[in-house]
Amino acid sequence: MKNYIKFGLLLFFCFQLHQFYAVELVQQDFNTFSNFANKLGINITKYNSSNICYTNGLFCFPFSSQYWIINFDWTGNNTYSIQHEDIQFPYMQRLRFEKMVLQDTFFGQLITKLPNVTEFACNSCNLISIPTGTSKVITLSLNSNDFNGIQKFSSIPQTVRYFSSYNSSAHESLVWVNDLKVAKVFESLSLSTNAFPDCSNLNVTELKLYLTNNFETSLANTKNGLSKTTKYVYLEGKYNQVQNLTFPNNFTTSQTFSKGDTYGLTTYWSLESVYVNWKVATPLVFNTPNSLRNIKIRFGSFSTNDGKFPIQSSSLLDTLEVSYSNNLVELDFNVLRKIRSNLFGSNKISMELPAEIKWENDDQIAWSINPNTNSIRSNYALDLRTNSFYGTLPKWTCNTYSIFSSNKFTGELPSCYTCFLKDSFTRSKISGNNFTNYQDSWTADKYPPCTTIQINQVYIQQGAYQSSRYLQLIGKDLGVHSTIVGMISNFNVSFTPLIENEWYQALVNETVYSLLTRSSTIQVYFPIPDKLITTRGNFKELVSYNTTISQTTFNVKSNGGGSTSTSTSGTSSSGSVSPTDEPNSCSSLFISQTLLLISLVLSLLI
Numbered sequence: 001m002k003n004y005i006k007f008g009l010l011l012f013f014c015f016q017l018h019q020f021y022a023v024e025l026v027q028q029d030f031n032t033f034s035n036f037a038n039k040l041g042i043n044i045t046k047y048n049s050s051n052i053c054y055t056n057g058l059f060c061f062p063f064s065s066q067y068w069i070i071n072f073d074w075t076g077n078n079t080y081s082i083q084h085e086d087i088q089f090p091y092m093q094r095l096r097f098e099k100m101v102l103q104d105t106f107f108g109q110l111i112t113k114l115p116n117v118t119e120f121a122c123n124s125c126n127l128i129s130i131p132t133g134t135s136k137v138i139t140l141s142l143n144s145n146d147f148n149g150i151q152k153f154s155s156i157p158q159t160v161r162y163f164s165s166y167n168s169s170a171h172e173s174l175v176w177v178n179d180l181k182v183a184k185v186f187e188s189l190s191l192s193t194n195a196f197p198d199c200s201n202l203n204v205t206e207l208k209l210y211l212t213n214n215f216e217t218s219l220a221n222t223k224n225g226l227s228k229t230t231k232y233v234y235l236e237g238k239y240n241q242v243q244n245l246t247f248p249n250n251f252t253t254s255q256t257f258s259k260g261d262t263y264g265l266t267t268y269w270s271l272e273s274v275y276v277n278w279k280v281a282t283p284l285v286f287n288t289p290n291s292l293r294n295i296k297i298r299f300g301s302f303s304t305n306d307g308k309f310p311i312q313s314s315s316l317l318d319t320l321e322v323s324y325s326n327n328l329v330e331l332d333f334n335v336l337r338k339i340r341s342n343l344f345g346s347n348k349i350s351m352e353l354p355a356e357i358k359w360e361n362d363d364q365i366a367w368s369i370n371p372n373t374n375s376i377r378s379n380y381a382l383d384l385r386t387n388s389f390y391g392t393l394p395k396w397t398c399n400t401y402s403i404f405s406s407n408k409f410t411g412e413l414p415s416c417y418t419c420f421l422k423d424s425f426t427r428s429k430i431s432g433n434n435f436t437n438y439q440d441s442w443t444a445d446k447y448p449p450c451t452t453i454q455i456n457q458v459y460i461q462q463g464a465y466q467s468s469r470y471l472q473l474i475g476k477d478l479g480v481h482s483t484i485v486g487m488i489s490n491f492n493v494s495f496t497p498l499i500e501n502e503w504y505q506a507l508v509n510e511t512v513y514s515l516l517t518r519s520s521t522i523q524v525y526f527p528i529p530d531k532l533i534t535t536r537g538n539f540k541e542l543v544s545y546n547t548t549i550s551q552t553t554f555n556v557k558s559n560g561g562g563s564t565s566t567s568t569s570g571t572s573s574s575g576s577v578s579p580t581d582e583p584n585s586c587s588s589l590f591i592s593q594t595l596l597l598i599s600l601v602l603s604l605l606i
């Protein structure tokens with residue numbers, strides 16, 4: 001993934017450079033490359049030093065006002081054996097070969113011949129083990145080679161932090177043994193193996209395992225196997241022979257320690273699997289802090305041995321995805337309501353949704369702000385598309401950002417959807433069912449009239465930060481993730497959801513705020529269904545930030561299916577982050593992502 005992004009950026013950048021600058025490659029590099037090209041059978045007669053950069057897998061970059069080759073990517077045909085003199089490029093940083101023959105000494109001499117290479121790949125090079133030698137290589141990819149038998153962690157060069165060596169048809173007997181006595185840091189470790197490697201004394205952030213056909217089924221070593229710093233574990237079985245594994249109970253309790261990443265401190269890890277059938281002995285309990293937070297299971301099952309829903313309690317799960325699974329036939333909504341994102345598309349689930357859910361403060365599916373990142377949710381709360389759910393679509397679904405298309409729902413579609421049917425995104429969330437008041441084939445003139453949109457309350461509230469103020473809008477059938485525009489004199493503000501369909505808010509700046517305080521009405525416009533509501537509010541009063549209403553949502557819900565939760569106020573739960581923080585952190589997230597992008601581009605080039 002990361003490499004794709006890098007590669008994409010690189011391509012884009014090369015293209016830009018190529019377009020706008022004439023790049024003159026230093027003659028020394030040009031000569032070395034043309035000799036190499038001749039041996040590789042690359043025809044470069046139409047190129048000279050002014051036009052060869054960014055062709056034939058070359059990437060050049062200026063150092064002391066001259067362009068040098070810094071990257072070379074080449075796919076051969078497993079005939080040419082690379083000699084050291086072929087590749088004397090003093091500024092080279094990345095060398096990626098596919099289907100090339102490496103001499104035994106090649107890798108060992110990287111340090112002298114290509115002193116600044118930090119990324120090296122030889123994929124499909126018929127290697128049977130890691131070439132020996134010292135180098136400054138940090139990223140080493142040796143995928144689709146012929147590794148077999150026992151491979152030792154100690155054979156991975158000391159400098160390497162990103163190591164990848166997998167082969168989709170690896171030998172059955174391939175196993176990686178941890179013979180390291182001293183802790184070593186791996187940002188990423190991707191291996192084909194027939195057993196879960198023991199990473200307990202290592203610092204491995206991301207562990208990806210490609211399972212051989214006879215991969216151990218019990219994961220008995222897993223307790224010892226997971227590194228304390230692991231953030232992500234990926235297991236991939238085979239398309240044609242899905243692996244059967246027992247879900248280790250230890251996965252529910254394995255803790256990771258805090259380590260800074262792009263979102264600040266994270267103290268949990270994520271599990272993803274493809275082509276793995278997970279068997280669960282007794283329903284799992286995920287309530288351990290600093291533990292497994294996200295589970296994604298694709299093309300494999302996840303259920304108890306008798307086919308029941310495998311989770312008993314999960315107040316700390318953030319994402320649960322089980323998709324393209326044949327055996328999952330039922331869900332437990334008492335568990336799901338506590339999980340932020342439940343992604344169950346493309347299964348064979350056949351059941352009715354619960355008729356009613358009385359929201360509680362820790363019902364994560366009804367939070368539109370992600371309390372962990374303070375951003376508006378982008379993942380669905382419930383993705384139930386392409387299953388066999390039947391019965392009516394209950395009204396509580398209006399409070400969740402969810403998708404229900406391609407099921408067998410019948411009966412009357414609630415007005416929170418019918419009011420917004422002219423919006424194709426709304427339609428896409430409920431299409432492929434058979435409602436009495438909506439059919440996919442209908443044209444807009446047949447849609448039910450929208451008479452239920454209503455605004456009950458507008459007021460201004462202090463945000464978490466001294467100077468921030470929010471216009472709050474509480475009502476009925478405001479829609480799910482809908483576009484709502486507040487029109488104040490000549491200014492427009494846009495609302496974002498706090499509770500879907502019932503409660504939206506908009507950040508207002510000083511200009512708009514002072515206009516509001518001089519007026520008692522505002523106009524609220526819903527582009528879909530094209531409805532303008534003029535409403536009154538007491539804008540002279542600034543509701544303070546520390547009132548209950550600013551810090552919790554469901555405790556104080558005034559209308560709709562809201563119930564008063566008996567739990568303590570949101571300040572003590574994980575949802576305690578005030579939703580009013582959100583736009584500030586949104587912009588800081590944006591800034592940090594921009595910085596990330598810039599630093600990524602810089603890191604590619606410098």
Ligand SMILES: *[C@@H]1O[C@H](CO)[C@@H](O)[C@H](O)[C@H]1NC(C)=O
Nearest residue numbers: 039040041076077078079080
């Ligand atoms: C394989 O590559 C060599 C040079 O590296 C070239 O001479 C030969 O023609 C290639 N063979 C095929 C089948 O492409």
Ligand SMILES: *[C@@H]1O[C@H](CO)[C@@H](O)[C@H](O)[C@H]1NC(C)=O
Nearest residue numbers: 038041042043044045046047
């Ligand atoms: C190399 O390419 C040029 C055109 O760019 C062509 O004229 C020449 O015949 C090619 N040489 C070989 C050996 O294929």
Ligand SMILES: *[C@@H]1O[C@H](CO)[C@@H](O)[C@H](O)[C@H]1NC(C)=O
Nearest residue numbers: 024046047048049050051052
């Ligand atoms: C390189 O080739 C291009 C045409 O392909 C030509 O315009 C240019 O003058 C050549 N540059 C040199 C330094 O020979």
Ligand SMILES: *[C@@H]1O[C@H](CO)[C@@H](O)[C@H](O)[C@H]1NC(C)=O
Nearest residue numbers: 063089090091092115116117
């Ligand atoms: C190689 O990298 C070192 C530092 O890592 C740097 O000082 C040196 O200039 C680089 N050499 C070249 C030719 O890029």
Ligand SMILES: *[C@@H]1O[C@H](CO)[C@@H](O)[C@H](O)[C@H]1NC(C)=O
Nearest residue numbers: 144145146167168169170171
């Ligand atoms: C993977 O390993 C097998 C067995 O060693 C080998 O035949 C095959 O070429 C390797 N590469 C790929 C891409 O499967």
Ligand SMILES: *[C@@H]1O[C@H](CO)[C@@H](O)[C@H](O)[C@H]1NC(C)=O
Nearest residue numbers: 183184185202203228229257
């Ligand atoms: C590995 O991580 C632990 C804590 O998670 C830390 O104390 C230790 O210094 C790390 N070791 C290395 C080699 O970075």
Ligand SMILES: *[C@@H]1O[C@H](CO)[C@@H](O)[C@H](O)[C@H]1NC(C)=O
Nearest residue numbers: 219220221222223248249250
């Ligand atoms: C799980 O952890 C327990 C103790 O915490 C340990 O006895 C057991 O061997 C571990 N492994 C498995 C697979 O249960």
Ligand SMILES: *[C@@H]1O[C@H](CO)[C@@H](O)[C@H](O)[C@H]1NC(C)=O
Nearest residue numbers: 213214215241242243244277
């Ligand atoms: C997993 O179990 C299924 C049936 O339960 C079986 O068909 C399949 O071969 C098993 N997979 C492996 C890799 O043993």
Ligand SMILES: *[C@@H]1O[C@H](CO)[C@@H](O)[C@H](O)[C@H]1NC(C)=O
Nearest residue numbers: 408409410411433434435436
């Ligand atoms: C849709 O439901 C109606 C009854 O409300 C039924 O007559 C019709 O056959 C159903 N259509 C489909 C495609 O299932």
Ligand SMILES: *[C@@H]1O[C@H](CO)[C@@H](O)[C@H](O)[C@H]1NC(C)=O
Nearest residue numbers: 485486487490491492525527
């Ligand atoms: C405000 O929104 C309305 C409705 O979308 C639009 O007609 C109007 O031009 C907007 N005004 C400004 C200043 O953007």
Ligand SMILES: *[C@@H]1O[C@H](CO)[C@@H](O)[C@H](O)[C@H]1NC(C)=O
Nearest residue numbers: 491492493494509510511512
């Ligand atoms: C205040 O907000 C309005 C509406 O979003 C915007 O049009 C206006 O430019 C903002 N004014 C200032 C000073 O930022």
Ligand SMILES: *[C@@H]1O[C@H](CO)[C@@H](O)[C@H](O)[C@H]1NC(C)=O
Nearest residue numbers: 462543544545546547548549
């Ligand atoms: C709310 O804030 C005001 C002023 O900052 C303070 O006097 C009051 O005690 C606070 N109320 C609560 C419940 O914290």
